[in-house]
Amino acid sequence: MRVHTSEYLENLKSLNLDRKAARKLGFPLSNQLVERELRIAQGTIDGCVKAFKHGVAMNIAGGTHHAYTDHGEAFCLLNDQAIAARYLQHHQLAEKILIVDLDVHQGNGTAEIFRNDDSVFTFSMHGASNYPFKKEISDLDIALPDGADDDTYLNELKNTLPDLIAQEKPDFIFYLCGVDVLATDKLGRLGMSLDGCKRRDAYALSAFAKAKSPKNNRIPVQCSMGGGYSPEIKLIIEAHANTFRVARDIFI
Numbered sequence: 001m002r003v004h005t006s007e008y009l010e011n012l013k014s015l016n017l018d019r020k021a022a023r024k025l026g027f028p029l030s031n032q033l034v035e036r037e038l039r040i041a042q043g044t045i046d047g048c049v050k051a052f053k054h055g056v057a058m059n060i061a062g063g064t065h066h067a068y069t070d071h072g073e074a075f076c077l078l079n080d081q082a083i084a085a086r087y088l089q090h091h092q093l094a095e096k097i098l099i100v101d102l103d104v105h106q107g108n109g110t111a112e113i114f115r116n117d118d119s120v121f122t123f124s125m126h127g128a129s130n131y132p133f134k135k136e137i138s139d140l141d142i143a144l145p146d147g148a149d150d151d152t153y154l155n156e157l158k159n160t161l162p163d164l165i166a167q168e169k170p171d172f173i174f175y176l177c178g179v180d181v182l183a184t185d186k187l188g189r190l191g192m193s194l195d196g197c198k199r200r201d202a203y204a205l206s207a208f209a210k211a212k213s214p215k216n217n218r219i220p221v222q223c224s225m226g227g228g229y230s231p232e233i234k235l236i237i238e239a240h241a242n243t244f245r246v247a248r249d250i251f252i
């Protein structure tokens with residue numbers, strides 16, 4: 001309730017969303033679906049707590065960045081990283097938070113939730129012509145053209161991420177590492193290779209691992225999975241597994 005309105009949550013939990021709001025979700029509304037979203041959000045909160053101990057934590061679900069304050073859309077009911085960010089702030093575990101959203105779809109819900117909040121910086125790099133067609137304004141948006149390849153993507157990231165961390169001085173980082181940036185993705189419109197996606201994760205996670213918080217500590221990182229819609233499921237799993245492999249190599 002620090003993120004979503006009580007009216008929306010009540011309607012969601014009692015399965016009383018009106019037809020239009022329910023249709024926006026993209027999934028049939030059921031108790032199991034609501035339970036699933038609650039577990040995803042709790043997983044991200046638990047991950048944050050573990051990230052303080054281990055440096056990094058990975059949720060094998062989550063990245064539900066299309067959930068707004070008062071409604072859900074596009075397979076996202078509750079915004080897991082926004083909920084966890086508010087949890088950290090409420091419990092005084094973090095003050096300044098950076099959300100790095102590299103899913104191919106813009107983090108529209110996250111941008112709306114933190115629109116007037118300087119304590120959470122929202123960065124989204126996404127496909128310009130991908131859903132959502134009406135984009136919200138994040139603190140920083142980079143919209144890439146259709147077919148953007150590994151070099152284009154990685155150059156943008158290298159030109160942005162280290163400066164952003166240095167400038168914003170977060171004491172906690174959320175990473176939304178969707179693999180729908182792959183050229184093979186059915187929904188994404190970018191042109192990255194499997195190796196390019198792995199190099200993206202390696203670059204981002206190394207930049208996070210190298211950075212220091214304002215108190216000169218390492219900055220804990222929580223990763224949520226985000227999207228992946230390549231027709232070959234093996235490829236999606238390989239790309240997600242690469243994020244874990246890279247995190248293990250960097251943080252352990």
Ligand SMILES: [Zn+2]
Nearest residue numbers: 103105180227
């Ligand atoms: Zn996505």
